[in-house]
Amino acid sequence: MKAIHASLETPRLILRPMLATDFDALLLIFTDALVMAAFDEPPFTPAQMERWLQRNLDHQTEYGYGLFSVILKQTGELIGDCGLEMMAELGGAELGYDFRSHFWNQGYATEAATAVRDHAFEVLKLPQLISLIRVGNRASRRVAEKVGMQLVEELERYETHYWKYAIRQK
Numbered sequence: 001m002k003a004i005h006a007s008l009e010t011p012r013l014i015l016r017p018m019l020a021t022d023f024d025a026l027l028l029i030f031t032d033a034l035v036m037a038a039f040d041e042p043p044f045t046p047a048q049m050e051r052w053l054q055r056n057l058d059h060q061t062e063y064g065y066g067l068f069s070v071i072l073k074q075t076g077e078l079i080g081d082c083g084l085e086m087m088a089e090l091g092g093a094e095l096g097y098d099f100r101s102h103f104w105n106q107g108y109a110t111e112a113a114t115a116v117r118d119h120a121f122e123v124l125k126l127p128q129l130i131s132l133i134r135v136g137n138r139a140s141r142r143v144a145e146k147v148g149m150q151l152v153e154e155l156e157r158y159e160t161h162y163w164k165y166a167i168r169q170k
Contacts, residue, residue, distance in 0.1 A: 006123075008068065008115045015068035015082060015112055018056055022069050025078035026053060034101035038137050040160075059085060065124060070099070070112050079103045082112035084120060084129070091166065092128040093120060097143065109143045117147050121169045128168045135161040 008015040018026075029035055030044035030052070044052065060066035067083035080099030087094045095116055097109045120126045131149055133140045141163060149165035156162070 008119055010111045010115050012073055013108065013112055013115075014071040014073055015115060016071065017060060018053070018067050018069045018081065018083075020053065020057060022078060023049065023053055025069070026081065029080060029098050029100050032101050034104075035098060038134065038140070040134065056085075065093075065120075067096070068112070068116065070108065072103075072108075079108065080112065082109065082116055084116065084124075084126075087130065087132075090130055090132070090164070092130050093126055095120070095129045095131050095144075095147070095149075097140070104139065109140075110146045113143055113147045117167070126169065128166055131165040132157070132162045133165065135163055141165075 007017070027044065027046065027049045030049055033043060036043050056067050063084075063086055065084050067081045067085070069078050070080040070082050071077065072079050080097065080103065082095075082097040084093040084095060086092075095113060097113055099109055117129060120129055129149070130152075131140070131144045132155075133144060135154065144165040147167070149167045151163055152166045153164045154161060155164055
C-alpha cells in the first residue's frame with residue numbers, strides 16, 4: 001500500500017484526496033443531467049455512486065494517488081473531482097475531471113487539471129498522462145488542449161468512441 005497523495009492548492013481551489021464522506025456532494029455531480037449527458041448515461045443511483053466512490057478510494061489506496069475532491073475556496077463547497085486513474089493498458093495515468101454544470105465555463109476544470117498535471121510530472125514523476133474524452137465532448141477536449149495535451153488517436157472502448165489525448169513529461 002502506498003501513501004495517499006497530498007492536497008494541492010490553486011488560486012481559487014483546494015484539491016484534496018477524495019473521502020467516503022464526499023458521497024452526497026459527489027452525488028450532486030453525477031445526478032446532474034447535463035454532466036451525465038456528456039457521458040451519454042442516465043444520472044447515477046445512490047448504489048452506482050457508492051460503487052464509483054469505492055472504486056476511486058480503492059485506487060487511491062493501491063496507487064497512492066487518484067481523484068481529488070475539488071473545493072471552491074470562496075465557499076468551501078465541493079464542486080467537482082479531478083485527478084488521476086492508472087490505465088496502463090492505454091499508456092499511463094488518465095487525467096480526468098467532472099464538475100457540476102453550475103460551475104462550467106469558469107475555468108475551474110482547467111485550473112484543477114493544470115495543478116494535477118504539474119503534480120503528476122513534478123512530484124509523482126509519471127512519464128505520460130492521457131485523457132479519454134467521449135467524441136463530441138468539446139468542452140473536455142478544450143480543457144485537455146489548454147493543459148498541453150494533444151490528440152493522439154480515436155479509439156473505441158466499451159462500445160464508446162473516444163478521443164485519446166496525451167502529454168509527455170518534458
